[in-house]
Amino acid sequence: MKQLTVELGERSYSIYIGQGLLNRAELVASHVSGRQVMIVTNETVAPLYLERTKALFSNFDVSVTVLPDGEQYKNLDTLNIVFDQLLEQRHSRKTTLVALGGGVIGDMTGFAAACYQRGVAFIQIPTTLLSQVDSSVGGKTGVNHPLGKNMIGAFHQPNVVIIDTDTLNTLPKREVAAGIAEVIKYGLIRDARFFEWLELNIENLMALDPAAVAYAIEISCQCKALVVSEDEREGGVRAILNLGHTFGHAIETHMGYGEWLHGEAVAAGMVMAADLSCRQGWLNTDDVSRVIKLLQRSALPVAAPEEIGVERFKSLMSVDKKVIDGTLRLVLMSKIGEAFVTEAFESSNFEATLSSKPQLQRL
Amino acid sequence: MKQLTVELGERSYSIYIGQGLLNRAELVASHVSGRQVMIVTNETVAPLYLERTKALFSNFDVSVTVLPDGEQYKNLDTLNIVFDQLLEQRHSRKTTLVALGGGVIGDMTGFAAACYQRGVAFIQIPTTLLSQVDSSVGGKTGVNHPLGKNMIGAFHQPNVVIIDTDTLNTLPKREVAAGIAEVIKYGLIRDARFFEWLELNIENLMALDPAAVAYAIEISCQCKALVVSEDEREGGVRAILNLGHTFGHAIETHMGYGEWLHGEAVAAGMVMAADLSCRQGWLNTDDVSRVIKLLQRSALPVAAPEEIGVERFKSLMSVDKKVIDGTLRLVLMSKIGEAFVTEAFESSNFEATLSSKPQLQRL
Numbered sequence: 001m002k003q004l005t006v007e008l009g010e011r012s013y014s015i016y017i018g019q020g021l022l023n024r025a026e027l028v029a030s031h032v033s034g035r036q037v038m039i040v041t042n043e044t045v046a047p048l049y050l051e052r053t054k055a056l057f058s059n060f061d062v063s064v065t066v067l068p069d070g071e072q073y074k075n076l077d078t079l080n081i082v083f084d085q086l087l088e089q090r091h092s093r094k095t096t097l098v099a100l101g102g103g104v105i106g107d108m109t110g111f112a113a114a115c116y117q118r119g120v121a122f123i124q125i126p127t128t129l130l131s132q133v134d135s136s137v138g139g140k141t142g143v144n145h146p147l148g149k150n151m152i153g154a155f156h157q158p159n160v161v162i163i164d165t166d167t168l169n170t171l172p173k174r175e176v177a178a179g180i181a182e183v184i185k186y187g188l189i190r191d192a193r194f195f196e197w198l199e200l201n202i203e204n205l206m207a208l209d210p211a212a213v214a215y216a217i218e219i220s221c222q223c224k225a226l227v228v229s230e231d232e233r234e235g236g237v238r239a240i241l242n243l244g245h246t247f248g249h250a251i252e253t254h255m256g257y258g259e260w261l262h263g264e265a266v267a268a269g270m271v272m273a274a275d276l277s278c279r280q281g282w283l284n285t286d287d288v289s290r291v292i293k294l295l296q297r298s299a300l301p302v303a304a305p306e307e308i309g310v311e312r313f314k315s316l317m318s319v320d321k322k323v324i325d326g327t328l329r330l331v332l333m334s335k336i337g338e339a340f341v342t343e344a345f346e347s348s349n350f351e352a353t354l355s356s357k358p359q360l361q362r363l
Numbered sequence: 364m365k366q367l368t369v370e371l372g373e374r375s376y377s378i379y380i381g382q383g384l385l386n387r388a389e390l391v392a393s394h395v396s397g398r399q400v401m402i403v404t405n406e407t408v409a410p411l412y413l414e415r416t417k418a419l420f421s422n423f424d425v426s427v428t429v430l431p432d433g434e435q436y437k438n439l440d441t442l443n444i445v446f447d448q449l450l451e452q453r454h455s456r457k458t459t460l461v462a463l464g465g466g467v468i469g470d471m472t473g474f475a476a477a478c479y480q481r482g483v484a485f486i487q488i489p490t491t492l493l494s495q496v497d498s499s500v501g502g503k504t505g506v507n508h509p510l511g512k513n514m515i516g517a518f519h520q521p522n523v524v525i526i527d528t529d530t531l532n533t534l535p536k537r538e539v540a541a542g543i544a545e546v547i548k549y550g551l552i553r554d555a556r557f558f559e560w561l562e563l564n565i566e567n568l569m570a571l572d573p574a575a576v577a578y579a580i581e582i583s584c585q586c587k588a589l590v591v592s593e594d595e596r597e598g599g600v601r602a603i604l605n606l607g608h609t610f611g612h613a614i615e616t617h618m619g620y621g622e623w624l625h626g627e628a629v630a631a632g633m634v635m636a637a638d639l640s641c642r643q644g645w646l647n648t649d650d651v652s653r654v655i656k657l658l659q660r661s662a663l664p665v666a667a668p669e670e671i672g673v674e675r676f677k678s679l680m681s682v683d684k685k686v687i688d689g690t691l692r693l694v695l696m697s698k699i700g701e702a703f704v705t706e707a708f709e710s711s712n713f714e715a716t717l718s719s720k721p722q723l724q725r726l
Binding site: 034035076079080083084087088090092093094114115116117118119140142145147148150151152153154155233318319321323324326 | 397439442447450478481503513514515682687
């Protein structure tokens with residue numbers, strides 16, 4: 001078992017990574033703040049891991065809320081189901097919420113914990129690769145709005161994150177790939193050597209080889225923990241974690257939440273970020289090729305759906321949280337392992353990237 | 364003009380109190396974080412003060428959201444109207460929300476500001492006595508749930524609070540009285556001399572004599588600011604600000620939001636707290652009489668509606684935020700000017716207070 005720490009002063013917390021952690025009750029016991037626990041999960045995860053998770057909290061009064069599964073349910077209406085349950089079961093503000101599931105469950109449970117009685121404790125038990133390497137760490141919580149992803153939310157850090165890598169064995173291949181998109185992101189923004197490791201080991205990772213999985217999750221969480229420690233509320237460097245996300249959110253919003261997996265949209269978005277960086281002359285074409293090839297080997301999309309069109313794309317991106325006073329800021333790259341936030345790109349290049357066919361076909 | 368400060372380190376802010384402040388654009392300009400401003404108000408306040416408030420922000424891009432008026436609309440659905448407007452008008456996370464209205468508008472606007480893009484700036488311009496002396500200061504924001512008041516919310520401090528006492532001239536008498544309930548509360552919990560001043564000046568205050576109003580608001584805000592500075596997130600002393608509120612919330616929830624004004628329910632609740640304190644032998648009957656008399660002179664109710672009944676009352680109070688691991692904690696009094704939080708009251712006394720007729724009739 002590996003233990004990492006997200007250093008945030010009095011809000012610091014541990015991330016435990018390993019096999020069989022869903023049997024290790026001692027890891028969670030000290031992080032429950034009162035007697036009450038509410039496990040929030042979904043219809044897909046509950047049959048697989050709910051009983052073991054309940055056993056993990058057998059010394060406490062446990063309630064359970066099972067939500068429908070899917071990004072299309074990540075909204076205020078579904079959040080209200082959690083509040084209904086908390087109030088009907090008389091949970092006090094000393095209760096502890098436990099998120100058992102993927103990123104949608106983690107984001108919604110965390111946001112419910114941020115708002116219930118103005119803030120209660122919560123524990124992340126992510127069961128998808130994407131949530132294990134990304135959304136369970138860092139305290140970003142929230143729900144979607146029909147006009148934009150994650151537009152309503154809060155920063156609310158968990159008390160502990162328990163990553164049992166065994167849970168990946170029940171994860172559909174498509175979701176494994178979606179998680180790998182975020183893993184690749186860490187290589188692209190901060191760690192060229194990790195990107196090279198991924199180029200050598202991507203098939204092992206896709207096959208869920210335990211050593212490869214453990215290493216990829218550890219490096220990813222370490223990167224995320226460092227960036228979050230530097231900049232908890234995204235005043236600066238944390239924004240680079242959004243490489244590919246502004247493009248990706250537009251794809252997700254246009255297609256309807258749940259049609260494209262988040263990681264798939266981010267994969268296409270990272271190619272678009274690389275493409276725009278290249279058109280600006282900041283990234284060379286070899287690096288763009290390496291990005292595309294690694295994503296393709298991971299069975300991930302490398303272009304947005306043609307149907308969106310440039311004008312619709314621009315409109316969708318203009319409501320992104322990276323827009324400040326009307327100016328769109330994007331995470332772009334200068335080389336593999338180095339990303340930065342900028343608004344200083346040519347609009348002609350930006351539009352060419354959004355139409356995107358010529359450049360991608362050339363590679 | 365008076366200026367008070369709520370001392371909260373980097374989240375400190377000023378409260379300005381005086382006549383004609385809605386004409387003083389220089390008080391707000393430095394507190395707007397970007398170019399965009401969204402004024403949130405309601406159908407009652409908009410015809411009275413919206414134009415002047417827009418003029419106050421004439422150097423910025425101003426949008427307006429007008430909500431229906433009333434506690435019954437303080438819920439997630441109404442909150443969503445604010446999010447819809449913010450997104451449709453393309454407000455970025457550098458936007459500033461302005462709450463123009465009473466406590467419902469302030470609480471909802473503050474909560475919208477806490478959650479929109481995970482947190483944006485906001486300014487409080489309270490226009491009712493109750494919001495001027497209580498809810499606009501201290502950063503408690505939120506909405507109601509059918510099962511409990513203010514159950515969903517966040518701590519989110521404003522950048523500045525502008526109290527233009529001229530706005531009270533358009534306030535219905537019933538709402539002036541409701542505000543006076545919270546003013547009396549400050550005397551009861553921390554300031555016996557202020558309670559005595561109120562006993563001497565209550566008619567002037569009800570008649571909105573400018574000097575009496577200015578003094579009562581200043582002392583109230585000063586008390587609130589001190590308590591909040593000591594305990595921002597209500598880990599301890601801040602709870603005494605809830606004198607009468609746990610009883611009062613039960614009345615509001617039972618009667619249906621909007622039937623009883625918040626201040627009216629708090630008034631009845633403070634009598635119940637005094638009654639229970641007296642039954643415990645902690646407060647003498649003379650003090651209970653003084654509490655009841657001052658509230659009666661303020662045209663406020665001094666008992667809960669009989670229809671609620673003891674069992675329903677207990678059930679409603681058991682979902683209050685003051686319940687920790689199943690134990691109800693209440694703010695009670697040892698004398699006028701001294702309150703404390705306790706769970707150590709006899710359940711027989713508690714039930715007698717909830718049925719309440721004998722003790723009150725005796726006085």
